Amino acid sequence: MLERKTVKFEVKDVDEEEGTFTGYAATFSKHPDSYGDIIDPGAFKKTIKEMKGRIKILWNHVTYEPIGKPLELIEDEHGLLVKGKLSLGVQRAKEILALMKDGVITEMSIGYNTMKESFVEGIRHLQEVKLWDVSPVAFAANPEAVIIGVKEVELKPYPNEHACRLRDPDDFQDGSFRRMSRISGGKKYFIIMGRLEGEDTLTEQAYRYNKEVWEASEAKAHCKDHDGTFEAAEKQSKAGRVLSGANLEKVRKGLESLQAGVEALQALLAAAEVESEPSKFTQITDEAAKEAARLEATIAELKAENDGFDVREAEKRIESILGQLRK
Numbered sequence: 362m363l364e365r366k367t368v369k370f371e372v373k374d375v376d377e378e379e380g381t382f383t384g385y386a387a388t389f390s391k392h393p394d395s396y397g398d399i400i401d402p403g404a405f406k407k408t409i410k411e412m413k414g415r416i417k418i419l420w421n422h423v424t425y426e427p428i429g430k431p432l433e434l435i436e437d438e439h440g441l442l443v444k445g446k447l448s449l450g451v452q453r454a455k456e457i458l459a460l461m462k463d464g465v466i467t468e469m470s471i472g473y474n475t476m477k478e479s480f481v482e483g484i485r486h487l488q489e490v491k492l493w494d495v496s497p498v499a500f501a502a503n504p505e506a507v508i509i510g511v512k513e514v515e516l517k518p519y520p521n522e523h524a525c526r527l528r529d530p531d532d533f534q535d536g537s538f539r540r541m542s543r544i545s546g547g548k549k550y551f552i553i554m555g556r557l558e559g560e561d562t563l564t565e566q567a568y569r570y571n572k573e574v575w576e577a578s579e580a581k582a583h584c585k586d587h588d589g590t591f592e593a594a595e596k597q598s599k600a601g602r603v604l605s606g607a608n609l610e611k612v613r614k615g616l617e618s619l620q621a622g623v624e625a626l627q628a629l630l631a632a633a634e635v636e637s638e639p640s641k642f643t644q645i646t647d648e649a650a651k652e653a654a655r656l657e658a659t660i661a662e663l664k665a666e667n668d669g670f671d672v673r674e675a676e677k678r679i680e681s682i683l684g685q686l687r688k
Contacts, residue, residue, distance in 0.1 A: 363493065365422060365470050380447040380454065381432065382461055386469045386495040388440035397540035398485045405436040408473075408492040418445050419496045420453055422472055428454035431495060441471070443495055457497055470498045483539060520595045522551075523577055525568035525584030532557055533566060540569075545583060548574050 393399050418429035429447035436442070447454040460466040477489035530538075533555035541552045551569040556562065568587070570580035572594040584591040 363472055363474060365472050380429070380449040380458055381444065382447070382458070383442070383444045384469065385440045386443045387471050389438075393484045393539060397483070397538065398487055400440070400487045400490075402438070403436070404487050404490050405434070405441050405492065407476075407489055409434045409436065412492055416492055417494050418447065419472075419494045420457060421498050422470060422494065422496045426453060428457055428497075434492075434495075441495075443469075445495065461497065466497045466499065468498050470496045472496065483541065485540075519569075521572060523570040523572055523575060523580035523584075523594050524592045525570070525580065525587065525589035526566075526592075527568070527587065527589045528557075528564065528566045530555075530566060533564075534558055537563075538566070539563065546579075548579075550575065550580075550583070 387400060387405070389400055389402050391399070413434075416431055416434065417427050418431060420426045420428050427448075428451055429445055431443050432446050433444040434441065435444075447458050449455050449458070457466060471490075471492060472494040473490040473492050475487055475489075476491050477487075479486045479488060534557070537556035539554045541554060542549050543552060544550075549571075552565055553567040553569065554563040555566050557564050568584060568589065570583070575583075577593040581591045581593070
């Protein structure tokens with residue numbers, strides 16, 4: 362599963378003419394972030410060698426909006442130092458560079474897979490990661506992301522998790538958050554815990570539910586049982602003519618119905634060709650007309666629900682059969 366972390370991005374240098382910038386995309390710290398993680402020194406060394414040339418600079422982790430590439434990735438004692446070059450022929454890249462220079466874009470996020478990890482006193486240590494992108498972002502993906510004392514601005518809904526807020530994150534001490542897991546009804550969910558201001562014990566702040574495991578209705582009910590405020594995960598946006606799972610199932614069933622209808626019409630046509638009694642043929646054509654009307658209604662419904670669903674070929678086949686029946 363692709364993971365992300367966001368840090369306060371300290372831009373060291375910006376060259377507007379060349380489109381380059383330098384800064385830290387990730388940092389090492391003795392304190393865990395809001396996920397309960399610590400990135401250990403050495404975590405980036407292998408991926409820098411193996412993924413050289415494949416790592417991209419994206420805007421807000423959007424894969425169809427690349428804006429540049431890293432010229433250098435260096436792991437030093439402070440963290441992951443990036444010298445990046447933005448593609449100034451791309452309008453978005455020009456805008457991001459100007460926003461960096463003006464101090465508007467001040468956060469950087471990494472997209473990665475965890476390759477090696479260990480747990481020490483409930484804290485996950487990332488020992489090796491596989492890096493995919495370094496992305497300037499407007500806001501952190503996690504509203505409680507706290508790295509080196511910088512509390513990020515909230516952005517919801519989350520792309521992969523349903524959320525249940527129990528307490529305001531501003532009530533908690535910086536750097537005190539931990540991410541833990543529990544099981545409810547056979548399904549795992551995550552608890553964000555932290556220390557309230559002036560306290561030493563951990564208090565639950567929020568729950569997170571993987572949307573691949575938890576239906577929104579299930580997560581909402583669980584959240585309601587704990588007097589939380591619920592928000593479902595962000596719905597996946599369409600890319601081109603990609604359909605949601607629910608609509609894809611409707612299309613599949615519609616096509617099955619359409620195919621069954623075509624086969625029924627073909628059978629009626631075959632019967633009509635050998636039938637000599639006019640009254641019987643009239644009955645057959647009436648049935649065919651009713652079947653065609655039903656299929657046309659199905660097509661219209663599918664068109665309304667799924668913009669871009671192409672049924673032209675199916676319509677041609679139906680019209681051809683009806684044309685033969687009318688002769």
